[in-house]
Amino acid sequence: MRIFNKITDIKAEIKKIKSSGRSVGLVPTMGFLHEGHMSLVRESVKNNDVTVVSIFVNPTQFGPTEDLAAYPRDFESDCALLEKNNADIIFYPEPSEMYGEGFCTKVELSGITEVLCGITRPVHFAGVATVVTKLFNIVNPDRAYFGSKDYQQLQVIKRMIKDLNMDVDVVGMPIIRENDGLALSSRNVYLKGDERTSALALSGSFKLVENLLREGVEDTKTIKEKVADFILSHPHTRIDYIETVHPETLVSVDSADTDFVMALAVYVGKARLIDNRYFEVHHV
16 A cells, blocks of 8 residues: 655556556545445445545635544554555645645535535535545546535535536445444544433434334424424534435425435534435335
């Protein structure tokens, strides 16, 4: 496994790989890796000749009051995990390498980025779209792998690729959960004491939605109110949003009479956790 810090160096390496006819998979990450990331790495290793994992805590997707400085980092542990899971290349640039002096370009989407997380994190998705575009240009992957826990991010990237005619296949991978249902996240490290138990309210709320749909409840306002009551019955919780949205456009839906995604963002203690579930709605 090789580690590259400079854009010119990894671009030269990728050029050699491509010239030999080998395929490249990219797994973009911000590090502090866990089993969710490894599921992406293993899928890339299975389907590509070379797997590149980027580790870059991207400053442009953090707002001024967010946890950039405190974001967890453990490069040594990340390297050990990636070695164990057969990654070939780590791209580990400094912010000054990715955003050089005078940098003034950004990739910005409208509509799909102005809902859900985009309401309280207005700069986030422009930062995501910009850094992912840069990574695609640097690594030139045939396929790129993203987890579905960041559901809005996945849809934003798919939309960007379609709109800008980018020649890369985006592979969305299932959410990886702990045995008790908590979605794996680098921010879970922030959970203290019984906050960890309260965090199960997110995944537990999906069972509540299942039961409501089974009972014939279709009014999403009612569904969201009951989910809110359930989540707030757990200590240390504060709701950012609870939404029922169209799976692709992320437009809010008023009736659960067709497939929808329930998307959640909830503060548990100081940790802002997100989760989602795709609900297939069948009618006779």
